[in-house]
Amino acid sequence: MTHDITIFAAKKIVTMNPSNPEGTHVAVRDGRILGVGPLAELAGWGEYTLDETFKRKVLIPGLVEAHSHVTEGASWANPYVGYFDRTDPDGKVWPGSQTQDAVLERLSEIDAEMTDPDTLLMAWGLDPIYFEGERLVAKHLDLVSTTRPIFVLHANSHVATVNSACLRMAGIDRDCDVVGVLRDPDGEPNGELSEFAAMFLVVPAAERLAAAMGSEDSVRGFGRLAVRTGCTTVTELGTAPLYNPDVVALYQKVVNDQAFAPRLVMYYGASFGGPQDPEEISALVKELRRSDSDKLRVGGIKMYLDGSIQGFSACVAWPGYYTGEHEGIWDVGPEQFAERLAVYHRAGINVHTHCNGEQAIQLFIDKTEEVLRDCAWLDHRHTVQHSALATSAQYRKMAKLGLCANLFINHMWYWADQHYELTVGPERAKRMNSCATAGREGVKYSFHSDAAITPLGSLHTMWCAVTRRTPKGRVLGKTERISAYDALYAATIGAAYQLHLDDQIGSIECGKFADFAVLDASPLAVSPRAIKDIPVWGTVVGGVKYQAT
Numbered sequence: 001m002t003h004d005i006t007i008f009a010a011k012k013i014v015t016m017n018p019s020n021p022e023g024t025h026v027a028v029r030d031g032r033i034l035g036v037g038p039l040a041e042l043a044g045w046g047e048y049t050l051d052e053t054f055k056r057k058v059l060i061p062g063l064v065e066a067h068s069h070v071t072e073g074a075s076w077a078n079p080y081v082g083y084f085d086r087t088d089p090d091g092k093v094w095p096g097s098q099t100q101d102a103v104l105e106r107l108s109e110i111d112a113e114m115t116d117p118d119t120l121l122m123a124w125g126l127d128p129i130y131f132e133g134e135r136l137v138a139k140h141l142d143l144v145s146t147t148r149p150i151f152v153l154h155a156n157s158h159v160a161t162v163n164s165a166c167l168r169m170a171g172i173d174r175d176c177d178v179v180g181v182l183r184d185p186d187g188e189p190n191g192e193l194s195e196f197a198a199m200f201l202v203v204p205a206a207e208r209l210a211a212a213m214g215s216e217d218s219v220r221g222f223g224r225l226a227v228r229t230g231c232t233t234v235t236e237l238g239t240a241p242l243y244n245p246d247v248v249a250l251y252q253k254v255v256n257d258q259a260f261a262p263r264l265v266m267y268y269g270a271s272f273g274g275p276q277d278p279e280e281i282s283a284l285v286k287e288l289r290r291s292d293s294d295k296l297r298v299g300g301i302k303m304y305l306d307g308s309i310q311g312f313s314a315c316v317a318w319p320g321y322y323t324g325e326h327e328g329i330w331d332v333g334p335e336q337f338a339e340r341l342a343v344y345h346r347a348g349i350n351v352h353t354h355c356n357g358e359q360a361i362q363l364f365i366d367k368t369e370e371v372l373r374d375c376a377w378l379d380h381r382h383t384v385q386h387s388a389l390a391t392s393a394q395y396r397k398m399a400k401l402g403l404c405a406n407l408f409i410n411h412m413w414y415w416a417d418q419h420y421e422l423t424v425g426p427e428r429a430k431r432m433n434s435c436a437t438a439g440r441e442g443v444k445y446s447f448h449s450d451a452a453i454t455p456l457g458s459l460h461t462m463w464c465a466v467t468r469r470t471p472k473g474r475v476l477g478k479t480e481r482i483s484a485y486d487a488l489y490a491a492t493i494g495a496a497y498q499l500h501l502d503d504q505i506g507s508i509e510c511g512k513f514a515d516f517a518v519l520d521a522s523p524l525a526v527s528p529r530a531i532k533d534i535p536v537w538g539t540v541v542g543g544v545k546y547q548a549t
Contacts, residue, residue: 064506469529
């Protein structure tokens with residue numbers, strides 16, 4: 001016989017609820033938590049079904065990824081040519097291409113497999129900052145083909161490299177005045193397109209990306225990766241075309257299907273098409289929210305200010321980049337940004353803004369202060385996304401204004417050595433993604449993977465925050481390391497707070513959704529170096545079990 005109440009037994013339950021920090025059993029009814037404690041205590045709720053599936057496992061609050069994208073599923077519509085090995089939604093591990101020659105060899109293999117000579121060859125994950133020698137540009141891709149257009153999206157998703165055929169197809173020549181079309185010493189486009197305005201001159205590439213974001217396979221693949229990494233709430237932060245009713249209907253169908261495990265919080269992004277008027281966007285977001293469910297909801301609006309540090313397009317402050325050769329690119333002008341922020345803020349819409357360099361972070365801080373003077377909203381929770389190079393002074397001001405920070409902590413593994421040696425130099429590299437400083441200065445913070453920029457996985461981001469180890473063995477910014485408890489807090493309650501959901505998810509306590517990550521060990525009980533390698537059984541979402549496959 002089954003009953004309305006299910007009590008899950010576990011080896012240990014880590015709740016992140018200070019008044020009831022751990023237990024061995026958790027009672028669930030109607031998808032919500034009745035309580036955590038010993039079985040005898042929970043039996044007072046009435047007749048129950050005892051589920052011992054997890055009696056040798058550890059339950060922690062479902063991990064919350066507050067900055068990810070459905071591109072984690074959609075990117076696999078095209079071949080992967082990144083530096084690190086990468087696991088696709090079906091569990092296949094694709095080997096990394098760790099030299100420029102290896103990238104070109106992989107692209108040549110793909111070209112040989114394609115039958116239509118005019119079809120765009122599109123790949124993703126490229127990171128030329130890892131390669132020694134001359135930077136990969138159009139003339140190198142021409143070695144693969146001089147006739148087929150080739151478009152290779154960098155891992156940071158803010159830069160693409162194309163071949164000469166692709167430049168011709170897009171009409172990009174020396175007379176093109178779009179910011180972000182990089183050039184050789186003679187003034188000719190060299191094949192590197194930096195930031196969205198330049199990249200999306202290649203219309204077929206933009207169309208293919210949009211189509212993948214609206215694919216059911218992409219969304220379901222994203223869901224499978226969430227289960228595999230213990231994430232019970234993930235985000236689509238501003239890349240899905242929510243102005244398209246067909247895409248919205250698809251997401252509603254897929255995410256609200258019980259077969260799709262995680263909850264999904266979507267943020268509207270205007271950088272990839274659709275209405276541009278901020279009043280119209282505000283009205284659209286409010287209309288979309290009318291269809292919110294427990295599984296799928298619209299959290300707010302995502303904006304962009306600058307680019308990528310490893311792509312040399314982030315707006316860093318004096319003395320600039322370590323090389324002295326690059327300037328950042330503003331994705332939107334300061335006054336236009338201020339106008340939009342004011343409209344969204346007055347409409348009561350939470351805003352998350354991409355800011356990597358100090359200049360971009362400062363602009364967001366300044367414009368937030370201006371709008372708060374005009375329109376008080378004490379619980380806005382606007383969030384600086386990435387916050388890579390934020391200074392202590394900026395964190396102090398952010399705390400005063402109620403701004404949150406979501407730090408791209410995976411940089412410590414994927415690019416920290418390059419930041420130390422090439423982009424911003426040793427001192428600023430040590431302060432990058434400074435979780436300890438953010439916490440010390442009173443900022444509500446979390447951290448993220450920015451999937452598909454780096455792989456989805458909160459245990460990995462926790463490991464980065466706790467150890468700050470790089471591939472070359474550096475511990476970069478020792479004083480910015482945080483405890484495993486603080487890392488788990490950031491990956492659960494901290495992330496939930498930024499999504500205005502900390503009253504519903506983020507801890508295992510009475511009244512909240514029964515969302516758990518099911519692990520072989522507690523991240524609070526293993527050595528810091530072992531956190532990222534803890535095996536994940538799967539998740540529980542709303543009391544429903546989802547085993548990783």
